[in-house]
Amino acid sequence: MPGKHDERQKLGSPRAARRRTTIDDVAKLAGVSRQTVSRAINDKGEIDPATKERVLEATRTLGYRPSRFAQGMRRQDSVTLGLVISDLSNPYFAEVAVAVLEVAEERGWHVIVCDSRNDEGKEQEALDVLSRQADAIIGHCSSPDDMLARHAPGMPLVLLERGVDQTRFGSVGIDTEAGMQQAFAHLTGAGHRRIGMLDGAPDDRPSARREHFLAQVRLYDLPVGPDWVVSCDRHSVSAGERGMDALLDAHPDVTAVVGFNDLIAVGAIRTARRRGLRVPDDVAVLGFDGLALGELVEPPLTTLSIDKRELGRLAVEQVAAQLSADEKPAAEGDARVRPELVLRASA
Amino acid sequence: MPGKHDERQKLGSPRAARRRTTIDDVAKLAGVSRQTVSRAINDKGEIDPATKERVLEATRTLGYRPSRFAQGMRRQDSVTLGLVISDLSNPYFAEVAVAVLEVAEERGWHVIVCDSRNDEGKEQEALDVLSRQADAIIGHCSSPDDMLARHAPGMPLVLLERGVDQTRFGSVGIDTEAGMQQAFAHLTGAGHRRIGMLDGAPDDRPSARREHFLAQVRLYDLPVGPDWVVSCDRHSVSAGERGMDALLDAHPDVTAVVGFNDLIAVGAIRTARRRGLRVPDDVAVLGFDGLALGELVEPPLTTLSIDKRELGRLAVEQVAAQLSADEKPAAEGDARVRPELVLRASA
DNA sequence: AACGATCACGTGAACGTTCACGGAATGGGC
DNA sequence: GCCCATTCCGTGAACGTTCACGTGATCGTT
Numbered sequence: 001m002p003g004k005h006d007e008r009q010k011l012g013s014p015r016a017a018r019r020r021t022t023i024d025d026v027a028k029l030a031g032v033s034r035q036t037v038s039r040a041i042n043d044k045g046e047i048d049p050a051t052k053e054r055v056l057e058a059t060r061t062l063g064y065r066p067s068r069f070a071q072g073m074r075r076q077d078s079v080t081l082g083l084v085i086s087d088l089s090n091p092y093f094a095e096v097a098v099a100v101l102e103v104a105e106e107r108g109w110h111v112i113v114c115d116s117r118n119d120e121g122k123e124q125e126a127l128d129v130l131s132r133q134a135d136a137i138i139g140h141c142s143s144p145d146d147m148l149a150r151h152a153p154g155m156p157l158v159l160l161e162r163g164v165d166q167t168r169f170g171s172v173g174i175d176t177e178a179g180m181q182q183a184f185a186h187l188t189g190a191g192h193r194r195i196g197m198l199d200g201a202p203d204d205r206p207s208a209r210r211e212h213f214l215a216q217v218r219l220y221d222l223p224v225g226p227d228w229v230v231s232c233d234r235h236s237v238s239a240g241e242r243g244m245d246a247l248l249d250a251h252p253d254v255t256a257v258v259g260f261n262d263l264i265a266v267g268a269i270r271t272a273r274r275r276g277l278r279v280p281d282d283v284a285v286l287g288f289d290g291l292a293l294g295e296l297v298e299p300p301l302t303t304l305s306i307d308k309r310e311l312g313r314l315a316v317e318q319v320a321a322q323l324s325a326d327e328k329p330a331a332e333g334d335a336r337v338r339p340e341l342v343l344r345a346s347a
Numbered sequence: 348m349p350g351k352h353d354e355r356q357k358l359g360s361p362r363a364a365r366r367r368t369t370i371d372d373v374a375k376l377a378g379v380s381r382q383t384v385s386r387a388i389n390d391k392g393e394i395d396p397a398t399k400e401r402v403l404e405a406t407r408t409l410g411y412r413p414s415r416f417a418q419g420m421r422r423q424d425s426v427t428l429g430l431v432i433s434d435l436s437n438p439y440f441a442e443v444a445v446a447v448l449e450v451a452e453e454r455g456w457h458v459i460v461c462d463s464r465n466d467e468g469k470e471q472e473a474l475d476v477l478s479r480q481a482d483a484i485i486g487h488c489s490s491p492d493d494m495l496a497r498h499a500p501g502m503p504l505v506l507l508e509r510g511v512d513q514t515r516f517g518s519v520g521i522d523t524e525a526g527m528q529q530a531f532a533h534l535t536g537a538g539h540r541r542i543g544m545l546d547g548a549p550d551d552r553p554s555a556r557r558e559h560f561l562a563q564v565r566l567y568d569l570p571v572g573p574d575w576v577v578s579c580d581r582h583s584v585s586a587g588e589r590g591m592d593a594l595l596d597a598h599p600d601v602t603a604v605v606g607f608n609d610l611i612a613v614g615a616i617r618t619a620r621r622r623g624l625r626v627p628d629d630v631a632v633l634g635f636d637g638l639a640l641g642e643l644v645e646p647p648l649t650t651l652s653i654d655k656r657e658l659g660r661l662a663v664e665q666v667a668a669q670l671s672a673d674e675k676p677a678a679e680g681d682a683r684v685r686p687e688l689v690l691r692a693s694a
Numbered sequence: 695a696a697c698g699a700t701c702a703c704g705t706g707a708a709c710g711t712t713c714a715c716g717g718a719a720t721g722g723g724c
Numbered sequence: 725g726c727c728c729a730t731t732c733c734g735t736g737a738a739c740g741t742t743c744a745c746g747t748g749a750t751c752g753t754t
Contacts, residue, residue: 022740033704038742048702063501068480070740072416073709080459080480088448089639094441101435101462110480112427113460115448133415133427133457154410237643266643292436296584296613298645369710380734385712393732417710420739697753705746713738720731 021062030058041066080110081319082130084123084139088115090235092261092289092308093140096160099312100138107320116140118234127151136319145169156322158315170322172314172335173208179304179339180212183258183286186302186341188220192256192284195222197229198243198268200260206231209260209288228254232264240267241274248275255283256347262287262294262303269297269346284347288339299345310337368409377405388413427457428666429477431470431486435462437582439608439636439655440487443507446659447485454667463487465581474498483666492516503669505662517669519661519682520555526651526686527559530605530633533649533688535567539603539631542569544576545590545615547607553578556607556635575601579611587614588621595622602630603694609634609641609650616644616693631694635686646692657684 027037032051039047040055058064072078081104085093097113104111112134114126120143128151130137136156141148145167148157158170187195195217201207210229217224230246232239240259244267247254259265265287272283279285279299287294290305314335374384379398386394387402405411419425428451432440444460451458459481461473467490475498477484483503488495492514495504505517534542542564548554557576564571577593579586587606591614594601606612612634616626624630626646634641637652661682 020740023742024740034741035705035743036703039703042742046702051702060500065478065501067420067740069416069419070709071479071742073414073420073711073740074742076709088441088445089438091436091438091441094435094438097460098435098462101460105461110459110476112457113444113448114452115445129457131412132418153407154412237639270643292584293640293643296617296640296644367710370712371710381711382713382735383733386733389712395732398732414710417739418712420710420741421712423739695754699751699753701748701750703747703749706744708743709741711739713736715735715737717734718732720729722729723727724725 020067021064023064023066026055026058026062026064029062030055078110079107079136079323080112080134081316082126082134082137082139083111083113084116084126084130084137084141085113086116086118086123086140086142087235088113090263091291091293092263092306095291095308096140096312099309100316101312102309103313103316107316109316114139124151131155136323138315138319156319158318158322160311160315170318172311172318172337174306174311175336175338176208176212177215179288179341180209180216180258182339182341183304184216184220186343187256187258187284187286187347188222190284190347193222194224194251194254195228195256195258196224196247196251196254198240198247198257198259198264199229199231200235200264201231202233203231207260213258224251232260232267235261235263237263237267237270240264241271242267244268244271245275248272248277256286257283258286259288262289262291262301265301265303265346266293266297269299269301280345280347286347290339290342294344302344302347303342304339305342306339307337367414368411370411370413373402373405373409373411376409377402425457426454426483426670427459427481428663429473429481429484429486430458430460431463431473431477431484431488432460433463433465433470433487433489434582435460437610438638438640439610439653442638442655443659446656447663448659449656450660450663454663456663461486471498478502483670485662485666503666505665505669507658507662517665519658519665519684521653521658522683522685523555523559524562526635526688527556527563527605529686529688530651531563531567533690534603534605534631534633534694535569537603537631537694540569541571541598541601542575542603542605543571543594543598543601545587545594545604545606545611546576546578547582547611548578549580550578554607560605571598579607579614582608582610584610584614584617587611588618589614591615591618592622595619595624603633604630605633606635609636609638609648612648612650612693613640613644616646616648627692627694633694637686637689641691649691649694650689651686652689653686654684 023034023037027034032055036047037055040052083097083100085097087093101111112130116123116126123141123143131152137152138158140160159167160172161174162171197213199207199210214226228251230243232243240263257268259268265285268285269279272279277283287301287303290303294301294303370381370384374381379402383394384402387399430447432444434440448458459477463470463473470488470490478499484499485505487507506514507519508521509518544557544560546554546557561573575598577590579590587610604615606615612632615632619626619630626632634648634650637650641648641650
């Protein structure tokens, strides 16, 4: 393989002298000192316009770019935020990411994004990385508290939509209870009594949405029990389709279904229609998230809409608070955003 | 408010001496030298297990975390990639981001994400930031070459889906021509002769998709001219709805429409149906992207599907190439990914 | 002519970590 | 008793930048 050998040769000779071009190289070429170069590239004063131009010219010919590490070491500003998203393919999380990105950018923060792909192992890896590379972390994390403490020791941490189990970290949650109240007021008002749910979490670790769903069931004294909620193994349309099949098999007389999120609810609609059921006449379907997607399906999805902007904004604000008063998090942070029921045709 | 006052006091006194806890602090507490601390936290050998534990204990009580800047300065590894996305809310771009994230993670790279929100100004700001904070940039950039060179001087840069105008940077494009060939083979095969297009770019800077659309029109000698393509001002469903209205107003006899992307195509379907047209019987609609969303709408969307994974992978690989052989980009890089026509009901 | 002010620029020192050394113990072999 | 190997640990010196100073010039003022 002579080609490969050549390549090695060609790469080898300059690599020996391969060294980052530093500010001193520029200084030497321009015939000035480091400090003057620094003044030129940072638009400080106290420099002759002519020399400034000469210096900048030198940086160009050398292709000089300051080392972000050396720079970050001196000026202590520069905040970078770690963002752990469980699934960027899910439009809901994408929207949350957009919100965080936008608010962080306003503050001049950089954001390193990790997609944990709904895997607790990947989630912990992400935390490991981010605890080295970021100054604070925001994320949807499903690992238990002590695991988080182990993988992000001493980091300012804000959890998004943590379940019923409290956390000792900062968090911004969703007022699921208020949401379910609106949902049940609407559904029972329309005469529904047999209401099922498609949860997005396994039975052994039920979601807050399920808990509050069941609380409402009890409150309205509905003739349905915990077996009226079936759990979907993923947060996707196809998982929702399968879940709806299971639910309809178990309880063919169900008249309304609330989904863990919009994707699952869309799956429910599809399964219902595939089985010849009319939505909402035979079975009403209600989602949770407020995705743009909900307007596009047939029929349009009634849903509990979450203000993702607000969610992101609150999270970043809470990080900022932890960052400035970096004593204990003090458990002060526990913001909540309240879902809003947007009525469309599906329920 | 005595509580608040207390807090201030408590914060004030240590703040004067507010200084990052360094490796030396840990060393002092553990009664060892810096180097031994370094050995302990980096799992190097040459350290007594007992002292190692003592050191780690010290790091815990002090809440010590090594400075990523100082660390990055010594070990020269650590690559961070900048990713400029034009709109993370668009599922297509979200999918591309996921792909880049995933492949970058395999290499142990960190990714800083910026959403330019389809704004050239924001895009340039993002480049400014990333050229300081990253080692290379991947992105959907609409700014002209010289502008890119100005805002990311000397950076390895890989452009995603650059239009017809060539670029001097690395790029991974989409074989729009092959895609349009498939589209027209299918549409003309079904007897369509009056085919319109909803472009996603303004008339004065038409997209590659439009160019190749028109090329196919000429190739098949169809009785339609450039005025059969109307440009949508945004890449959204609602923009597609408006565009379709305009197209139908101008050419009520159109029998098939190809959208710049899936979102616009979905808008076209909605407008068509709102106007009482049956899809695909009265008018066929064809998308471009291959979003999961396309399966959910009514009727399901026929589309030219792009392999976003592949796109992301090629981009990262090209960055890696530029990063290792950091002589000139040499214009070697010009990968392309070929769309695949997936047939559903809409066309 | 002497003085202070302003301008343009240079010199050490720091930031916090890791690397290349070197050195002091300890243990075992003859 | 010596020698060598091994284990454990510490000491300067770097990495590349910016900050706090200091130093000559130049200019106008009294």
